[in-house]
Amino acid sequence: MNDQLPQGLANAGALTGGVRGPLRTTTGGALALPYNHLGQDAQGSSYLDLWRTIVKWRLVVLGVLLASIALAIAVTLLTTKIYRASATLEIAAEQSQIMNTDESKANSVLLARPDYLRTQYGLLGSKALADKVARSMDLGSVEGFGYERGGKPNSDRGAALRRAASVLKGNFKVVPDNTSRLVEIIYFDPDQATATRIVNAFARNFIEFNLDRKMSATAYTGKLLQRRLATTKAKLEASERAAVDYARSAGIINVTTGTNAAGESSESSLTSGSLVDWNGALAKAQQERIAAEQKFRQAQGTTSEDITNPTIQSLLSARAQITAQVGELLNVYRENYPQIVQLRSRLSDIDRNIATEKARIRKALQSDYQAALASEGQLNAQVNSLKNSVMTLSDKNIQYTILRREVDTNRELYAALLQRYKEVDVADGVAASNIAIVDDATSASLARPNALFNLGLGALLGLLVGLLAAFVLEFLDDSIKMPDDLGSKLGLPTLGAIPKLPAGENVIGELVHSGSQIAEAYFSVRTAIEFGTSAGAPRTILVSSSRPAEGKSVTSFALAQAFAKVGNRTLLIDADMRKPTIKLKDDQHGQAIGLSNLLSGSEEIEQAIYDAGIANLSLMPAGPVPPNAAELLSSRRTAEVLMFLLGRFDTVIIDAPPVMGLADAPILSSLVEGTVFVVEAGSRRLAVRRAVARLEAADAQLLGAVLTKFNHSAPGMGDGYGYGYGYGYGYGGTGKSRSTSTEIRVGTEES
Template sequence: MNDTTLPLAQDQNLDPYQGAEGTDIQHADAPILLQYWQTLIRWKWVVLGIMVACLAAGTIITLLSTPQYTATTRIEINREQQNVTKVEGIESPQSTQDDEFYQTQYSNLQARSLAQRVARQLRLANNDAFFAAHGAEAPGGLISGGTATAGNAREEQLREAVDLLLDHVTITPISRSRLVDISYSSASPDISAMIADAWAAQFVATTIDRRFESTADARKFLEQRLAELGTRLEDSERAAVAYAANKNIVALGQSESADGKTIVERTLVSSDLEALNSALSEATTERIAAESRAATRGPTSESSTNPAISNLRQQRALAAAEYAELMVQFEPGYPRAKALQEQIQSLDGAIAREEGRVSSSRSSAYREAAARENDLRGRVDALKSQLSDQRRNQIQYNIFQREADTNRQLYDSLLQRYKEIGVAGVALSNIAVVDQAQVPNKPSSPNLLLNIALAFVAGIGLSFLALIALEQVDEGLHDPSSVGRLLNLPLLGSVPMADDDEDATEALKDSKSHLSEAYFSVQSNLSFATAHGFPRSLMTTSSRPAEGKTTSSVALAAALGRTGKSVLLIDADMRSPSCHEYFGLTNDAGLSNMLTGNKTLQEVTKDTGLRGLHVMSAGPTPPSAGELLSGNRFRAIIEEALGHYDHVLVDSPPLLGLADAPLISRAVEGAVFVVEADGVAVRGLRSSLARLRQAHGHIFGAILTKIDSRRASYGYGYGYGYGYGSQQDD
């Protein structure tokens, strides 16, 4: 039986004036959250399957995973370096104040070069336990010998160890602090703690090495410059000394100015000139004194101070005194008096001679002093001339000396800077280990609850992606509000999915059943489709079989019959007839007989037992149904039937793949397009409607069938009508 699924009723309230004018009936779109909920309900089994699969996968992976132990070393990274030498390096102190400083440190903590240092220090390339702790195959030992193959094997093993280190280390900065946690995870607690501590230690060593290496280029450059300046300094000093020797410039005293220039304060010539000039001054003074003494007549102070003259005078005074005593007693002729007188005369002669000698020595001293003065004056004049020449030569000497001083200053400053850079690396590291890694006593992963939560989140994400993909692939109509927007047709009514055990015939006989109420609503909407009310001739069709068009035809015919109208239902689907089965009738004669002229209208119509409803079955299946419908015979049958019945409803074949429905549309006033919810894609529906419109068939609107009532909530009309009816039944 075709199209045997029985829908339940839905009360569909349409604007009667819009229906009468044949325009699109307006339906408010459902809220966006409600649309999401409807989509979720539509694909609930897919979503449930994805969620169950993700949770199962998370649980299985957790139970099968090897326990991992995480050890953490905490370090402190300071911006300022502790400089114990008080000597600045080549890097500016402000460079550590940049905002990028800590980000750079975090990146350095994850550098491959640091992992290589750790691997080399701990000899991890040959450590079988290390590879086993990471679930990797052990390297199997190095190849003996010094061949290139052995070298390549060592590099490959080291590369594998470094890759494992980088995959299992985690750098976690502590927010709002200078602290950083270095965590390492493996299946061995001891290995995790060992590598975490080694990582921190090597990072400190790397920082110190980097600081020292940063001065290597500067030291190399300074060494080259020092060698060059040393040669230039030696040459300039040698040139200054050679020039001084050539020009007899002998410096006896030198000093250094505030700007480091060498100043020659005294030379040998200037010192000699100073000494000779002093001697000349003394000689001049002596010559003047000697000249004054030589010009003096008579006794002088020299006579009184001369020891010989003083002694002679003393002897004369004694002789004179003794002579005077004798003269008191004796006469001048007394022998003793006479002897004393001769002695006095002899002493006077000696004194006179001595005084003459003193006077002669004054003249000689004057002559000597004058000669000495003249000699010194000549020598001073000669030294003055020599000093003048030396001062002229000293200008060039000073040029040589200044060049030597400049080279010496450059050499000394570069040498000092070279020494400073050499000791700059002695500064303490700005990185300190706060907490050493402790050997973990319990695994950090896998965490069953966390993994289940992550699997749940992953399931939600995958479900969301699956829903998006399915919604993009699934182009069927899901709700009544999209009929007008996607098909440009008025919505005549929407019918939810019926229960499997509902009997269509019994439902149609009961005017209060869901089926009767639903199609009575559709029949009411169709009563506004034309100016004369419900169309007298009407066909129901769909895109493909089993969309509910036959059920819709039977239900509409029954609804019209209950209003007191006489209705004829014609089963025009001669390829797959099914209307007679709804009423338990035979299909021995029907439409195919009338189209061939073998039977009359009265012979092929049968009473259905429902009020006002008769049915014309399809009859025997003809060889070519399309050829029978292509002529005017079917139109004539419709006109003849309208002469006996108030309304004629035609259950036509599907549109896709068959030419029957377009041919039938030419004989009726219009068509009702039946669409199964979540059935044919929109492009297929549009293609079917295009075929019908190409045959100039008029379409009154669409009926959306087989809507799942458990996930449908399309506005007040359906919600109230269906819900209220259900409550009444209850």
């Protein structure tokens, strides 16, 4: 076999060190992939992705929306019409009228607690009021209230009224105005007239209900006060009897002594009064005794001249006159003169009379003193006796005071209850309602169904459900439709998106014209490959796909043509030896020398290379179909052939068979510097991912993926991909090159 190889190729394996090594070390060390293979999109989702999803599944969204609107219309048409009747009430602050029995004048007490209105709202919606309305309108015998519509009347009147009250309560609504004391009451019913009558009945019965509650409360209060009055009166009488009996047994006699500063009468016992009187007498006697004692003491130590008694004073005056006469006579006569003797005798008589009068006065003062002293002693003894009596009475009076206090308490309680009873009795006749009807219900309006609301709600729900369904379908849809899916679902960088041609268009004919949109698209793929690594484009490139008919052969040819146009000597090898794609024009039976001949060692390499009719582009057909293509590709000869070809060509493009089910592509991917994976738009992610995994397991250097048959105008694709093509391509038919010696047959593999 080595004799048939060109010079230097026979020892290629020995020189380079094996089958896999030589072709992977040329540029493999500098290979830098632009995308991680973890299947993660670095930028994440965007609002544009959401919009594309909605546009993609627009028929689902529209279908759900229309179905929801149709359902809303059906519900609106089938729903029983319910009418709404309303009336307005004013609930003023409640005033309680209390009559003042002393002044015969009414006093108003305003009851405006914050919870008063809320209480009234609760009463409006109460079961008691609904029951009152049902009874007043005799709804127990009305169909739809006392018994089911179309059913038999309820023979139990009580049960029928209870059911009617339950229906009324369920269809009744209270709508208060928080800025005022107005409240709107609403009733819903299938019949307009019935709704109007019932809401007006609620208004009237609520006023009566409120008055009845007031009257009932007043009557109940009166009865309660009456019972308490009787009880309190009995307690008062019993306490009074107990106080009197104790006073009689204890000998306590109290008399009214006057009124105090508060106008209340004050009482005291007779013993206390006597003590006061005797104490006053004792004080007076003490004063008299002191005065008599002073006079007696003075009389004991005074001379006659100091005594102011009139008799003594007159005697002293007479004595002074006689003494004066004696003095005058002595100036003339002697002592024994008769007249002097006579006068001296008279002086002696006067002195005796003065002494006698003085003794009498002193004795009288002593008698008065002794009498005053005796009187004081008697009064003092009486006062002391009364004091002991009063002290004893005070001890007894403690219990008597307790009994009297109980009497006073019972009397005050009885008086207060009696006053309150009179007020309640008077107020019972002056009760007035603080609730008034502002607006009666005149006619009922249609409440439901609300056609516009139902349609709007149906449209909104339909839109939400449709969007939800779209996102769920998008989540469940694992097909690859857009270039971004290559990165997000496969973990491969996107090398380009190739538009789809309409049926009947010749893709090869488009490719050979450099101005076509498809040629430009593939040229951009070549550029992406070249700038995808730090060392430039790999020299050996394998093109494969997960399954047949995804466009790998056309991609191989387009890439080979793109590299040839930039001046690279390019060789396109048809490595699909089971279903060859490249067919020579003069080879009618597929027997031309090709890759299978070289790998089997039966031909020279030069004989298997053909001119493609395009500058710098050569072709190597698959050759005759061998029975063991995988064995040929896995032989050492494959690497040696590739090494020789790299000596003649700048770029070698290998069109490999599909990955799934065959071993050819993984074997070849391990020998080349880079692998381009072709994915048809609409392929299932799982199948494609398995194919990629097989290549990765074979240590293939994946350069990226090319999305073929991409319809950029399909729903959800938008205008952000490719070049804005207005057309696509379909892989079918044959395309002839400018060379007359070869033709590219895409046939069933590409269609």
